[in-house]
Amino acid sequence: MSKSGFVTRTLAIATLLMVASTPIQAAKVYRLKLAETWPSNFPVFGDAVRNMAKMAEEMSDGRLKIRIDSKNKHKAPLGIFDLVKGGQYDMGHSASYYWKGKVPETLYFTTMPFGMIAPEQYGWFNHGGGQELMDKVYSKHGLMSFPGGNTGNQMGGWFQKEINSLDDLKGLKMRIPGFAGEVMAKLGAKPTNIPPGELYTALERRTIDALEWVGPSLDLRMGFHKIAPYYYTGWHEPATELQFLVNKRKFDRLPKDLQQILKVAMKTAAYDMYIQSYNDSAVNWEKMKSDFPHIKIRTFPKEVLQALRRANDELLKDNARKSPLAKEIIQSQQEYLNKVRVWTNISDKAYLDSL
Amino acid sequence: MSKSGFVTRTLAIATLLMVASTPIQAAKVYRLKLAETWPSNFPVFGDAVRNMAKMAEEMSDGRLKIRIDSKNKHKAPLGIFDLVKGGQYDMGHSASYYWKGKVPETLYFTTMPFGMIAPEQYGWFNHGGGQELMDKVYSKHGLMSFPGGNTGNQMGGWFQKEINSLDDLKGLKMRIPGFAGEVMAKLGAKPTNIPPGELYTALERRTIDALEWVGPSLDLRMGFHKIAPYYYTGWHEPATELQFLVNKRKFDRLPKDLQQILKVAMKTAAYDMYIQSYNDSAVNWEKMKSDFPHIKIRTFPKEVLQALRRANDELLKDNARKSPLAKEIIQSQQEYLNKVRVWTNISDKAYLDSL
Numbered sequence: 192m193s194k195s196g197f198v199t200r201t202l203a204i205a206t207l208l209m210v211a212s213t214p215i216q217a218a219k220v221y222r223l224k225l226a227e228t229w230p231s232n233f234p235v236f237g238d239a240v241r242n243m244a245k246m247a248e249e250m251s252d253g254r255l256k257i258r259i260d261s262k263n264k265h266k267a268p269l270g271i272f273d274l275v276k277g278g279q280y281d282m283g284h285s286a287s288y289y290w291k292g293k294v295p296e297t298l299y300f301t302t303m304p305f306g307m308i309a310p311e312q313y314g315w316f317n318h319g320g321g322q323e324l325m326d327k328v329y330s331k332h333g334l335m336s337f338p339g340g341n342t343g344n345q346m347g348g349w350f351q352k353e354i355n356s357l358d359d360l361k362g363l364k365m366r367i368p369g370f371a372g373e374v375m376a377k378l379g380a381k382p383t384n385i386p387p388g389e390l391y392t393a394l395e396r397r398t399i400d401a402l403e404w405v406g407p408s409l410d411l412r413m414g415f416h417k418i419a420p421y422y423y424t425g426w427h428e429p430a431t432e433l434q435f436l437v438n439k440r441k442f443d444r445l446p447k448d449l450q451q452i453l454k455v456a457m458k459t460a461a462y463d464m465y466i467q468s469y470n471d472s473a474v475n476w477e478k479m480k481s482d483f484p485h486i487k488i489r490t491f492p493k494e495v496l497q498a499l500r501r502a503n504d505e506l507l508k509d510n511a512r513k514s515p516l517a518k519e520i521i522q523s524q525q526e527y528l529n530k531v532r533v534w535t536n537i538s539d540k541a542y543l544d545s546l
Numbered sequence: 547m548s549k550s551g552f553v554t555r556t557l558a559i560a561t562l563l564m565v566a567s568t569p570i571q572a573a574k575v576y577r578l579k580l581a582e583t584w585p586s587n588f589p590v591f592g593d594a595v596r597n598m599a600k601m602a603e604e605m606s607d608g609r610l611k612i613r614i615d616s617k618n619k620h621k622a623p624l625g626i627f628d629l630v631k632g633g634q635y636d637m638g639h640s641a642s643y644y645w646k647g648k649v650p651e652t653l654y655f656t657t658m659p660f661g662m663i664a665p666e667q668y669g670w671f672n673h674g675g676g677q678e679l680m681d682k683v684y685s686k687h688g689l690m691s692f693p694g695g696n697t698g699n700q701m702g703g704w705f706q707k708e709i710n711s712l713d714d715l716k717g718l719k720m721r722i723p724g725f726a727g728e729v730m731a732k733l734g735a736k737p738t739n740i741p742p743g744e745l746y747t748a749l750e751r752r753t754i755d756a757l758e759w760v761g762p763s764l765d766l767r768m769g770f771h772k773i774a775p776y777y778y779t780g781w782h783e784p785a786t787e788l789q790f791l792v793n794k795r796k797f798d799r800l801p802k803d804l805q806q807i808l809k810v811a812m813k814t815a816a817y818d819m820y821i822q823s824y825n826d827s828a829v830n831w832e833k834m835k836s837d838f839p840h841i842k843i844r845t846f847p848k849e850v851l852q853a854l855r856r857a858n859d860e861l862l863k864d865n866a867r868k869s870p871l872a873k874e875i876i877q878s879q880q881e882y883l884n885k886v887r888v889w890t891n892i893s894d895k896a897y898l899d900s901l
Contacts, residue, residue, distance in 0.1 A: 246810055249802070249803065249806040250803060250806045251803065252802070252803035305901070308894050308897065308898070309665070310665070310820070314821055314824045317818070317821050318822065318826075319825065344894050346892075406893065407889070424893070424896035424897060424900065425893065425897055446607075447607070448606065451601070451604040452605045452807075455605060455810060458814055459810055459813055459817070463672070466673070467673065469665045469668075469886070470669040470673040470674065473885050473886040473888065474885065476888060476889050476892070477885050488892050490896055490900050493900075496900055496901075530829065533831060533835075534824070534827045534828035534831050535898065536898070537831070538698060538699035538779070538780065538827065539663050539664075540895070540898050542663065542699050542779060542784055543663070543891070545779065545781065545845050545846070545848075545851055
């Protein structure tokens with residue numbers, strides 16, 4: 192064999208080896224770990240996370256794999272912020288208002304009493320400065336936060352007795368956590384928080400007089416409709432948006448295309464969850480109503496709603512006084528709401544009213 | 547130099563060459579051509595197409611490139627169905643109801659008078675069998691159709707005179723194309739279609755008495771608010787969903803990951819357009835109202851709306867009689883609407899009513 196023949200053959204073999212190994216070389220797999228606040232296989236909320244991870248994996252041809260740990264695994268359902276900030280997890284799925292005790296300005300990126308409905312709030316996030324304000328709050332902690340799926344308008348809750356006046360709120364023991372609980376407390380109610388697993392018994396045994404959970408999409412499996420006759424329409428969470436959290440350093444290490452895939456997968460999963468919640472609420476409400484036709488839909492009387500709104504406005508003013516950033520967010524939301532609600536009123540609302 | 551030294555060096559150079567050329571080899575670029583019904587740089591609708599193409603290109607790291615031809619280029623704004631079916635274009639962006647003269651069952655996948663609002667209709671597409679029915683209609687033509695962006699609730703149009711009774715519809719010359727035009731005709735109106743570029747002059751010179759276009763998101767640039775005092779709320783297009791069309795053979799030739807990227811990019815662009823339309827409607831309405839405070843928002847009287855609805859129901863019955871597939875679609879929509887509207891009424895509507 193001549194020297195050149197040997198070299199040619201060697202090169203040919205090398206070329207074959209290179210070509211054969213190219214796909215394996217190119218396909219470096221990036222693995223991210225995500226901690227969710229929810230238990231394993233939790234409907235709707237958990238579906239949003241699985242939907243996101245599936246889209247990311249399929250769009251990246253397996254180069255981006257996201258492992259999902261539920262609260263059963265990481266045992267810290269309300270510790271997601273710290274887990275992602277500290278880097279124990281690369282991502283999280285939770286709700287921004289859970290961190291208000293730690294970072295007060297996180298309160299505003301989920302939903303606000305008497306605030307925007309879902310398409311209005313997505314308008315604020317995408318076009319009204321909402322995402323930029325969320326970036327401002329979270330970037331200080333090395334975190335990125337994105338919409339994580341909307342439950343739609345949450346129901347005001349299940350009540351054993353009708354609420355006919357402000358007096359009926361005095362001493363009312365109700366499971367209603369967070370900011371809405373503070374609003375209720377200003378009117379003399381006794382807001383409490385009780386772990387989800389104990390809620391049914393507490394309501395049945397009258398340890399509490401009322402509770403709010405989500406809406407038919409998730410209330411059906413809790414069974415509250417079997418033990419409380421009044422289902423109140425919502426005022427306190429008109430568009431609850433969950434949250435994807437991402438550790439900024441981990442995100443920055445991803446190649447540009449995978450960053451984009453991850454962002455689009457999160458965005459799509461969020462929108463998809465809004466639509467799934469809307470559908471599941473309709474389907475589940477029909478079932479609840481047909482199984483338990485005694486359920487009565489009620490709306491709080493004007494007097495009660497006006498008092499709740501006054502209490503809400505006072506609490507917001509307190510918050511704005513305490514933090515210039517909170518003030519900026521509250522103003523941004525109010526200005527956007529004032530503008531967008533006029534449109535809602537002459538479009539969907541006028542249409543629904545005219546039928 | 548020894549033979550083995552030469553071989554080693556040659557191999558090292560070959561390896562370098564291979565590695566350098568690997569990304570180019572791996573990155574086979576797939577190019578798709580898309581024809582849109584809209585003119586170049588058309589706001590909102592055109593933004594949805596550009597948003598989709600940009601997401602697809604970035605997520606695929608440049609492996610999926612979509613060239614967008616506007617109507618200025620292909621000259622067939624209402625020929626997109628044929629252009630994509632025939633393979634002259636791989637994709638299209640248009641509206642399904644434009645093809646009702648060709649394939650009557652395509653009528654139902656845009657919006658229907660007195661039909662679903664946007665989140666309800668997305669619920670029907672994603673969870674109520676809507677996408678499957680759309681597949682059934684389009685697959686016969688070698689096409690795939692997906693939601694392409696929602697305008698939200700369209701306004702009922704600009705009127706020179708108030709509509710106070712059914713008599714005011716008799717002989718009313720109105721630009722209102724499509725199915726809604728047929729409904730109006732049944733009540734004695736004279737629906738016409740006039741090219742967009744001539745609409746302003748036609749309304750100003752009273753060649754027509756009224757016209758509907760979209761809503762503030764796109765009406766502002768048309769200037770109708772300067773020449774017609776009455777802006778009616780909507781009944782005829784409560785959730786106009788545009789359409790991405792894809793040639794099935796071309797889609798099947800894409801690698802699985804690019805198929806998924808394309809599908810997710812279309813879905814996200816559709817949702818994004820709904821939110822952009824919502825925002826732009828609010829922003830533009832504020833501007834119209836502040837520049838022309840004389841604009842009066844009106845809703846058709848009950849008597850007129852009830853007559854329009856009866857006419858609409860009769861036309862739908864006719865359609866159902868003519869086509870078993872149309873019947874299946876109409877039934878599916880009505881059943882879903884009956885279920886989902888109950889939820890809309892106790893969630894967003896009850897909330898908005900209570901404020």
